[in-house]
Each structure stands twice: as C-alpha cells, then as structure tokens.
Amino acid sequence: MDIREIxxxxxxxxxxxxxxxxxxPTVDPQLAKRVWRVVDELGYYPNTQxxxxxxxxxxxxxxxxxEITNPFFPEIVQTFEDLAVENKYExxxxxTVHDPKRMESSVRRMIExxxxxxxxxxxxxxxxxxxxxxxxxxxxxxxxxxxxxxxxANIRINYISGIRQAVQHLAAMRxxxxxxxxxxxxxxxxxxxxxxxxxxxxxxxxxxDLVVIGDHRMEGGMNALLELNKMSARPTAVMCSNDMTAIxxxxxxxxxxxxxxxxxxxxxxxxxxxxxxxxxxxxxxxxSQHGLAEIAFNALLNEVENSTSSRExxxxxxxxxxxxxxxxxxxxxxxxxxxxxxxxxxxxxxKVAESSAR
Amino acid sequence: MDIREIxxxxxxxxxxxxxxxxxxPTVDPQLAKRVWRVVDELGYYPNTQxxxxxxxxxxxxxxxxxEITNPFFPEIVQTFEDLAVENKYExxxxxTVHDPKRMESSVRRMIExxxxxxxxxxxxxxxxxxxxxxxxxxxxxxxxxxxxxxxxANIRINYISGIRQAVQHLAAMRxxxxxxxxxxxxxxxxxxxxxxxxxxxxxxxxxxDLVVIGDHRMEGGMNALLELNKMSARPTAVMCSNDMTAIxxxxxxxxxxxxxxxxxxxxxxxxxxxxxxxxxxxxxxxxSQHGLAEIAFNALLNEVENSTSSRExxxxxxxxxxxxxxxxxxxxxxxxxxxxxxxxxxxxxxKVAESSAR
DNA sequence: AGGCGCTTGGAAAACGTTTTCCAACTTATG
DNA sequence: CATAAGTTGGAAAACGTTTTCCAAGCGCCT
Numbered sequence: 001m002d003i004r005e006i007x008x009x010x011x012x013x014x015x016x017x018x019x020x021x022x023x024x025p026t027v028d029p030q031l032a033k034r035v036w037r038v039v040d041e042l043g044y045y046p047n048t049q050x051x052x053x054x055x056x057x058x059x060x061x062x063x064x065x066x067e068i069t070n071p072f073f074p075e076i077v078q079t080f081e082d083l084a085v086e087n088k089y090e091x092x093x094x095x096t097v098h099d100p101k102r103m104e105s106s107v108r109r110m111i112e113x114x115x116x117x118x119x120x121x122x123x124x125x126x127x128x129x130x131x132x133x134x135x136x137x138x139x140x141x142x143x144x145x146x147x148x149x150x151x152x153a154n155i156r157i158n159y160i161s162g163i164r165q166a167v168q169h170l171a172a173m174r175x176x177x178x179x180x181x182x183x184x185x186x187x188x189x190x191x192x193x194x195x196x197x198x199x200x201x202x203x204x205x206x207x208x209d210l211v212v213i214g215d216h217r218m219e220g221g222m223n224a225l226l227e228l229n230k231m232s233a234r235p236t237a238v239m240c241s242n243d244m245t246a247i248x249x250x251x252x253x254x255x256x257x258x259x260x261x262x263x264x265x266x267x268x269x270x271x272x273x274x275x276x277x278x279x280x281x282x283x284x285x286x287x288s289q290h291g292l293a294e295i296a297f298n299a300l301l302n303e304v305e306n307s308t309s310s311r312e313x314x315x316x317x318x319x320x321x322x323x324x325x326x327x328x329x330x331x332x333x334x335x336x337x338x339x340x341x342x343x344x345x346x347x348x349x350x351k352v353a354e355s356s357a358r
Numbered sequence: 359m360d361i362r363e364i365x366x367x368x369x370x371x372x373x374x375x376x377x378x379x380x381x382x383p384t385v386d387p388q389l390a391k392r393v394w395r396v397v398d399e400l401g402y403y404p405n406t407q408x409x410x411x412x413x414x415x416x417x418x419x420x421x422x423x424x425e426i427t428n429p430f431f432p433e434i435v436q437t438f439e440d441l442a443v444e445n446k447y448e449x450x451x452x453x454t455v456h457d458p459k460r461m462e463s464s465v466r467r468m469i470e471x472x473x474x475x476x477x478x479x480x481x482x483x484x485x486x487x488x489x490x491x492x493x494x495x496x497x498x499x500x501x502x503x504x505x506x507x508x509x510x511a512n513i514r515i516n517y518i519s520g521i522r523q524a525v526q527h528l529a530a531m532r533x534x535x536x537x538x539x540x541x542x543x544x545x546x547x548x549x550x551x552x553x554x555x556x557x558x559x560x561x562x563x564x565x566x567d568l569v570v571i572g573d574h575r576m577e578g579g580m581n582a583l584l585e586l587n588k589m590s591a592r593p594t595a596v597m598c599s600n601d602m603t604a605i606x607x608x609x610x611x612x613x614x615x616x617x618x619x620x621x622x623x624x625x626x627x628x629x630x631x632x633x634x635x636x637x638x639x640x641x642x643x644x645x646s647q648h649g650l651a652e653i654a655f656n657a658l659l660n661e662v663e664n665s666t667s668s669r670e671x672x673x674x675x676x677x678x679x680x681x682x683x684x685x686x687x688x689x690x691x692x693x694x695x696x697x698x699x700x701x702x703x704x705x706x707x708x709k710v711a712e713s714s715a716r
Numbered sequence: 717a718g719g720c721g722c723t724t725g726g727a728a729a730a731c732g733t734t735t736t737c738c739a740a741c742t743t744a745t746g
Numbered sequence: 747c748a749t750a751a752g753t754t755g756g757a758a759a760a761c762g763t764t765t766t767c768c769a770a771g772c773g774c775c776t
Contacts, residue, residue: 002731002732002733003732003733003734004732012755012756013755013756013757014732014733014734014756014757015734015735015755015756015757016754016755016756018733018734018735019734019735019755022734026753026754026755027754027755028753028754028755031754031755043490043493045466045469045470046470046732046733047411047472047731047732047733048470048471048472048733049407049408049410049411049416049471049472049731049732049733050407050411050731050732050733050734050761051732051733051734052407052733052761053405053407053408053411053731053732053733053734053760053761053762053763054732054733054734054735054760054761055733055734055761056761058407067436068432068435068436068439069432069433069436069631071429071432073432074426074427074429074431074432075427077426077451077453078425078426078427078453078455081426081451081452081453085460085463085467090450090467090471091451092448093435093439093449093451094439095435095436095439097436102443105443108403109443109448111403112403112404112405112406113406113407113448114405114406114407132401135401218635247635248635250637251635251636251637251639254637254638273427274429274632277576277605277606277609278609278637279608279609279612279636279637280612281609360761360762360763361762361763361764362762370725370726371725371726371727372726372727372762372763372764373725373726373727373764373765374724374725374726376763376764376765377725377764377765380764384723384724384725385724385725386723386724386725389724389725404762404763405761405762405763406763407761407762407763408731408761408762408763408764409762409763409764410731410763411730411731411732411733411761411762411763411764412730412731412762412763412764412765413731413763413764414731
C-alpha cells in the first residue's frame with residue numbers, strides 16, 4: 001500500500017496526497033478530508049525510507065553510550081527517547097561496551113543509516129573515529145571531551161561545584177583522612193573527577209593522595225575498599241568516582257562488618273535513581289541524567305533545525321551538587337571523647353535534600 | 359558521494375560496484391580490487407534507505423520494552439544489540455512507560471520505519487495495537503501473552519519451576535507464614551507469578567493467602583513491607599514478584615530496623631545483576647535476561663530469514679530456577695528453643711549457588 | 717577457421733516518496 | 747463581457763540503490 005494507492009482511491013494525484021499528509025495549506029479542505037478518509041481507512045503510513053531518500057534527512061539521531069547496563073545510562077536513554085518522540089525523531093542506540101571494535105562499528109552504523117546527528121555520551125572515544133563523522137558534516141554533541149570547532153557542541157560538566165561541596169561536607173564532619181576511589185585511568189571524565197577531588201582537598205589543606213583506582217563498577221568498589229583496609233592509616237571517609245563504585249563499597253563493608261556511616265562515611269557521584277535505595281541511602285553528588293540528556297538532545301536539534309545559528313552557542317554547562325542522604329556521619333574522634341561511640345544514625349541527617357531530578 | 363561516484367572513479371558501471379560490494383562471485387577479482395580501493399579511499403558506505411527501498415527489507419528489528427529504567431531491561435537490550443550487530447541488524451527501541459499513548463506511538467513508529475520484525479517484551483500490551491502489526495504481516499515475538507497463530511512466536515516462561523523451588527526452600531527453613539508481594543494487577547506476567555506462588559504453596563499444604571499488591575518498583579516493595587508489618591500474624595518470609603520489589607523490602611526493613619535474614623527472609627524474582635550486590639545479597643529466582651533476549655532475537659531472525667519454516671517451532675520455553683544467596687535464613691522458632699536466637703548470619707549460607715548468567 | 721556457450725559488464729527499470737514546474741480553473745476587475 | 751491574477755491539481759524528475767535483461771568478448775570444440 002503506497003501513496004499511489006491512496007491517490008487512486010481518493011481520485012487525486014499523488015502530489016495532492018503528499019501535500020495533504022504534509023499539511024500544505026493550499027490544498028482544498030474538502031479534498032483533504034477525502035484523502036484523510038482513505039488514509040485512515042487503509043491505515044496508511046508513509047514510508048520513511050523513501051521520504052528520507054528525497055528529503056536528505058532521516059530524522060534519526062544516533063546515541064552512543066558506554067554501556068547500557070550501567071544504571072547511569074537508562075535514565076538518559078529514556079529522556080532522550082521522550083524528546084525524540086516529541087519531536088518526531090527516532091534514536092539509533094549503540095553501546096560501545098568499552099570495546100574499540102564496537103566503537104568503530106557504532107560509528108559505521110551511524111553513517112550507514114545516515115543519522116542527522118550523534119550524541120556521544122561515552123566518556124572517552126577514539127579521536128580517529130570521530131573524524132569519519134566530522135568529514136560527513138554530521139552534527140555532533142560531546143560531553144566533556146570534544147574539540148572546539150563549529151558543528152560540534154560540547155557539554156561541559158562542572159565537576160568541581162559538587163565535589164567541593166562533598167569534600168567540605170566531609171571535612172565539616174571532622175574527617176581528615178578522606179580517600180578517593182577513582183575511575184578507569186583512561187577515561188577523561190574519571191580524570192576530571194579525580195582532579196576536582198584533588199583541588200577541593202588542597203583548597204582546605206588536606207592531603208589528596210589517598211587514592212585507589214576502581215573501574216566504575218561495583219566490583220571495583222569492593223576491591224578498592226579491601227585495598228583501603230590494608231592501609232596502616234585507614235581513611236574515615238571515602239569519596240567515589242561514581243555511584244556504582246559506592247554501591248560496591250557499601251556491599252564490601254557489609255561483608256567486612258564495617259558499619260556505614262558510623263565506621264566509614266561514603267559519598268558517591270552521579271545520583272542514579274538507585275542511590276536513594278541503597279543501604280544506607282547514599283549521599284552523593286548529583287549530575288542530572290535528565291538534564292544531560294535534555295541538553296544533548298536540544299543541542300542536536302538546534303544544530304539540525306536552524307543551521308543558521310551554527311556559530312552561536314556551542315558550549316553548554318551542567319552543574320553538579322551534593323545531595324545529602326545517610327551514608328555520611330561525624331568522624332569517630334580517635335582517642336578523644338568528644339563524639340559518643342554509638343549514636344542514633346537513623347535520625348542524624350533528617351534534613352535530607354531529596355533529589356529533585358526527573 | 360554515491361554509488362555512481364564510485365563507478366565513475368573506478369571506471370565501471372554502478373551495477374558492477376553494487377555487485378562488488380555485495381560480493382557477487384561473478385565479478386572479476388582484478389576489477390573488484392579496483393572498486394574496493396576507490397570505496398575505501400572515499401570512505402563510501404551504501405545508503406541503507408535506498409537499499410531498503412528496493413530490497414523491501416530494512417534490517418531493523420523493533421524492540422518494545424516496558425521501561426528501560428527498570429534494571430531488568432538494560433541487560434536484554436544489550437544482548438539484543440550484541441546479536442543485532444552480529445547479524446547486521448539495527449534496533450528500534452521504544453519504551454512504553456506503561457502509558458497507552460506511548461504504546462500506540464511505539465507501534466506506529468515501528469510501522470513507519472518498516473521494521474522487519476518486533477519483539478514485544480512488555481509484560482502486557484493492548485491487543486488492538488498488535489492488530490496493526492499483524493495486518494502488515496510483521497513477524498512478532500511475545501513473551502507469555504500472545505495468540506497462537508502463525509507468524510507470531512511465543513516465549514513461555516516456566517514460572518513454576520523456580521517459584522516452587524523458592525517456596526520449598528523457605529518451607530524447608532521452617533517458614534510457614536510466607537507472604538507474597540505481587541506485581542501490578544493488570545500485568546499478565548505478574549498474575550502468572552502469583553498463580554505459581556499459589557500453586558506451590560497449596561502443594562505443600564500452606565496457606566497462599568498472605569498476599570499484598572506491589573507495583574514492581576522499589577517504592578511498592580517498601581509500602582508492601584509496611585503493610586505486612588501491620589498484620590497481627592506477621593509473615594516470617596516474603597517472596598516478591600520481582601527483584602525491584604525485594605530491594606524495596608530490604609530498604610524498608612533497614613529503615614524499620616528489621617534484620618534480614620534473621621527477622622525476615624526475602625526472596626526476589628528475575629535475578630537482575632544488582633541482586634548480587636544488595637545488602638544482604640538477594641536470594642532470588644533467576645529468569646535469564648540474556649536467555650530471554652537471545653530466544654526473542656533468534657525467533658525473529660528465524661522468522662525473517664527462512665520464512666519457509668514459518669510453521670515449525672513457534673513456542674519457546676524459558677525455565678526459571680532458584681539461586682541462593684544470603685537473604686533467607688531459618689525461621690525463628692517462636693516460643694521454642696530449637697533455634698538459637700542469634701546466629702552468625704554471614705556464615706550460614708556458604709554453599710551459595712552463584713548466578714551463572716552474565 | 718568458424719560457431720557456440722560462457723563469462724563479464726552496462727543500460728534501464730523499479731522501489732515510494734517529495735517537489736518543481738506548468739496547466740486549468742475560479743474569481744475579481746476594468 | 748473579456749482579461750488578469752490567483753488558486754488548485756497533475757505530470758514528471760529526483761533521491762541512491764538493486765536487479766533484470768542484454769550485448770560484447772572470450773576460449774573451446776569440431
């Protein structure tokens with residue numbers, strides 16, 4: 001069933017059907033109604049492939065993420081889809097799983113399907129691959145990384161705002177030995193977080209050197225805590241490069257019978273939905289997934305729909321901020337009696353700032 | 359840059375380029391090499407839209423899920439994508455978010471983009487919408503629901519196998535008051551789980567009536583535990599319709615200072631990746647997401663690639679089975695001294711059967 | 717040496733749209 | 747009433763492929 005079939009049945013030309021469907025105002029209302037009736041009767045939907053062919057636009061946006069199984073991303077995907085539906089776009093989702101081969105295939109798939117733009121939400125990507133997309137003048141939007149050239153939008157994450165809050169929160173709770181569990185070393189975004197931690201610690205005269213490397217997954221958090229425990233001067237608080245790491249820490253702490261937050265304060269990063277439901281609920285730095293997706297989508301849309309503004313705003317910023325839950329507490333005052341050994345942890349942080357995202 | 363450009367530069371006809379690219383064996387190797395060189399030089403990728411137009415196949419599979427933010431689904435999406443890449447397909451992913459409007463738009467999007475098949479992994483879908491797809495002879499694969507007609511494959515989940523194991527495990531631990539936190543009432547899959555619980559309980563002469571309704575989300579689990587606590591004869595064990603519910607229970611138990619598993623045994627359902635990392639690690643019934651996705655994809659592929667076998671196997675089965683972790687324990691022997699009040703919970707379940715699914 | 721069959725490459729049609737150009741019709745105006 | 751201006755609809759070209767049908771060139775056999 002094609003547009004000609006409709007034309008025949010409605011006794012008009014295909015041009016008229018096309019105009020009707022695309023709501024060109026010059027078509028006679030009477031006729032339009034006749035066409036619409038046939039369209040509805042037959043349940044006709046225009047063939048997007050054919051349309052894309054002549055229009056030169058597919059109305060598909062590519063979305064490249066690191067791994068969809070990381071709870072950080074589904075929220076992003078959902079928001080992205082919501083916006084896509086709203087604007088009559090489709091999404092071509094690919095997950096690189098940190099595999100260079102998959103990254104390459106991701107880019108190829110984007111090009112083959114002729115997407116109108118690509119959001120690269122994988123915190124780290126081989127430069128050479130991007131070239132292929134740039135060569136084809138496909139609008140791109142990056143987070144953190146990404147060169148400063150026209151046609152490429154950048155979302156800068158303001159890590160320092162949230163991380164500084166977190167560090168100062170811990171310091172205010174009398175913690176001085178604050179450790180950091182970093183993300184994979186090659187990830188730019190992980191590096192940025194680590195730098196923000198370093199800066200924040202130095203600012204208030206604390207040593208930023210208690211760092212162990214994780215992998216942004218729960219397993220990494222578990223191992224990291226093990227390592228931290230081997231140290232002679234154990235930290236009393238630990239800040240994690242992402243929430244998954246923090247969840248791993250929580251889990252290992254349970255295994256080791258370390259009480260959170262009484263024995264150890266834990267702070268995460270990302271504020272994934274799950275963070276509200278960990279045991280105990282996780283104090284973490286919020287980086288709104290909803291906000292990130294929204295910025296990314298709109299940047300793409302803007303680039304495509306009014307290419308005139310191509311050299312307007314190309315850089316966006318997303319701020320981060322601390323959300324208090326219950327995984328931090330006053331440091332045990334070692335060798336002093338100022339702080340009671342045992343305190344009622346469930347009532348301590350009652351003025352919790354609940355996440356307002358999504 | 360199109361196929362004609364390549365033809366011109368390689369000094370052959372477009373037909374030859376097409377044949378080369380599609381590896382038709384009759385083309386002269388010498389010539390083929392010349393063509394390939396030009397293709398690589400220019401970084402040419404065939405336009406899939408044009409290809410789809412003439413071939414009548416898009417090499418896109420639709421994947422409809424309930425909500426991508428539910429941790430059950432990302433694993434499925436990942437596996438689906440892995441298989442798609444392997445077989446040179448793309449995925450059109452839509453998330454219904456339990457909204458009838460979105461379901462409708464999902465189906466429309468599938469039709470508009472002319473997908474070659476659709477996997478409906480949303481445990482409940484309006485029948486009328488499916489008609490649109492069936493009318494167009496789009497191969498479909500369902501889970502649980504779905505009529506028994508040619509062109510529609512069905513994946514039957516064997517709920518009873520795993521749930522019976524879970525119930526008997528609890529009974530063996532001397533639990534008699536075992537509650538069930540059900541899923542949303544309108545969901546067929548939730549109903550099937552509840553029925554399996556009922557059957558399993560009756561089989562061993564226990565009352566299956568301690569049921570409260572949840573929503574398959576953490577919030578539902580939290581509320582359900584609250585309700586369970588109001589009862590005069592509190593259950594000593596609770597089985598949940600899915601893992602998210604169980605995680606909610608764990609969370610609320612922490613809030614109420616109810617010790618899991620000492621005060622209450624908890625069993626989940628699904629075995630999402632996270633279940634291994636809850637506190638305590640969740641004993642749950644495994645329904646392999648990987649397996650499910652694999653069956654779904656292959657059913658679709660089979661339907662499309664060799665439509666001859668159209669009336670061969672149309673029904674697939676996925677079995678479920680219990681995986682023991684640490685959220686269940688012996689029931690407190692009320693008013694007797696057989697079981698010690700306090701026992702070392704971390705060593706009780708050492709013969710844990712770790713999940714083997716990824 | 718001539719004809720025959722096979723290999724190889726090319727011209728053109730087809731896929732389902734949109735859109736440009738043009739013609740026919742309607743209405744207002746002198 | 748005739749003509750100009752504006753409205754409305756249609757024929758055909760274009761988008762980038764695949765594939766069918768043909769023709770040319772080649773080696774082989776008699």
